[in-house]
Amino acid sequence: MILVTGGAGYIGSHCVLALLEKGYEVVVFDNLSTGHIETINKLSSIGQNKLHFVKGNLLNPNEINNAFCSKIDAVIHFAALSQVGESVANPDRYYRNNVIGTLNLLDIMRRNNVNKIVFSSTAATYGEPKYVPIDETHPQKPINPYGKTKLAIEGIMEDYDRAYNVKSVRLRYFNVAGADSKTRIGEWHDPETHLIPKILKSTFQGGEPFKIYGTDYDTKDGTCVRDYVNVEDLVQAHILALEYLLKGGNTDFFNLGTKEGCTVKEVFELCKEITGQKISVNNINRREGDPTQLVADNSKAKEILKWTPEKTLRDSIKTAYEWEKCLDKTIKEANR
Numbered sequence: 001m002i003l004v005t006g007g008a009g010y011i012g013s014h015c016v017l018a019l020l021e022k023g024y025e026v027v028v029f030d031n032l033s034t035g036h037i038e039t040i041n042k043l044s045s046i047g048q049n050k051l052h053f054v055k056g057n058l059l060n061p062n063e064i065n066n067a068f069c070s071k072i073d074a075v076i077h078f079a080a081l082s083q084v085g086e087s088v089a090n091p092d093r094y095y096r097n098n099v100i101g102t103l104n105l106l107d108i109m110r111r112n113n114v115n116k117i118v119f120s121s122t123a124a125t126y127g128e129p130k131y132v133p134i135d136e137t138h139p140q141k142p143i144n145p146y147g148k149t150k151l152a153i154e155g156i157m158e159d160y161d162r163a164y165n166v167k168s169v170r171l172r173y174f175n176v177a178g179a180d181s182k183t184r185i186g187e188w189h190d191p192e193t194h195l196i197p198k199i200l201k202s203t204f205q206g207g208e209p210f211k212i213y214g215t216d217y218d219t220k221d222g223t224c225v226r227d228y229v230n231v232e233d234l235v236q237a238h239i240l241a242l243e244y245l246l247k248g249g250n251t252d253f254f255n256l257g258t259k260e261g262c263t264v265k266e267v268f269e270l271c272k273e274i275t276g277q278k279i280s281v282n283n284i285n286r287r288e289g290d291p292t293q294l295v296a297d298n299s300k301a302k303e304i305l306k307w308t309p310e311k312t313l314r315d316s317i318k319t320a321y322e323w324e325k326c327l328d329k330t331i332k333e334a335n336r
């Protein structure tokens with residue numbers, strides 16, 4: 001049995017789906033603060049009796065303990081607050097929820113003799129890059145509280161291995177995009193802050209015009225460069241990391257990205273082409289805390305985990321668009 005914290009959220013739910021499709025039995029632990037019960041219901045209808053849901057909060061050790069009723073072989077830990085801007089405004093919530101929540105989880109794991117964990121870390125732990133593509137030896141100097149919480153947890157995991165033999169794989173995501181290719185689940189944040197869903201939402205009736213945050217960066221067209229990795233590819237890396245730990249692998253950490261950088265304007269043009277819509281766009285000031293470019297060197301994950309991202313940015317935008325149409329319809333129907 002695999003315990004997935006944050007399994008009702010965007011990346012967590014795609015990972016649960018991939019685990020179920022591989023025949024794993026899964027317990028999802030989620031407080032539904034940003035995840036959705038509709039996502040759990042959809043996963044339950046797919047997983048049938050292989051999916052168990054425990055509603056609870058990482059700040060409540062008794063609730064975490066409830067998720068360990070059955071024998072857990074390993075944990076995949078997604079549950080976290082993850083908005084950079086919000087973390088600058090409310091660092092207290094971020095340190096408490098992300099760092100203390102993870103400490104609680106690690107301690108309950110130890111109490112239950114579970115010593116394997118795959119952890120969602122982030123490219124935000126690197127801060128403003130000194131060089132690109134960024135490899136895993138690049139210095140980690142996060143520039144916002146969100147990245148700092150994830151880096152603190154990475155350090156805790158190193159120490160828990162040394163002292164208590166808890167083995168971890170920390171996966172540093174770059175920009176995750178796309179949805180389930182069968183449109184069963186997808187990205188569902190409220191409010192939405194991410195680039196691709198924001199562009200796509202602006203094509204719907206009542207959608208806000210799309211805004212580009214900064215056109216004066218030192219890049220080929222003046223907009224920020226990011227490395228967009230498809231969510232289905234990304235979750236395959238989690239399964240490989242899980243299986244690596246189950247086979248006795250040592251604590252390690254990997255970048256998950258494609259090694260391809262794309263500018264905001266390039267993403268916007270591709271969205272226009274795929275949707276076939278005219279999208280109105282406003283160029284506004286830079287958003288605070290956005291690094292100029294983030295592109296992953298993914299050679300280590302390729303070599304050790306044997307992970308190869310297969311899907312293109314075009315694939316991600318197509319599946320994200322199918323999902324957004326579905327979500328837009330559901331939300332409009334619910335508000336009627």
Ligand code: UFG
Nearest residue numbers: 082122123124175193194195198211212213224264287290
């Ligand atoms: N952007 C716009 N307009 C928008 C939204 C985004 O121009 O309406 C731009 C941003 O300025 C940035 C790029 O699009 O240059 C991507 O922005 P996202 O908000 O989609 O993603 P981020 O790169 O800010 O952040 C993502 C994750 C974080 C993680 C980070 C790691 O959301 O959790 O990658 O690099 F920390």
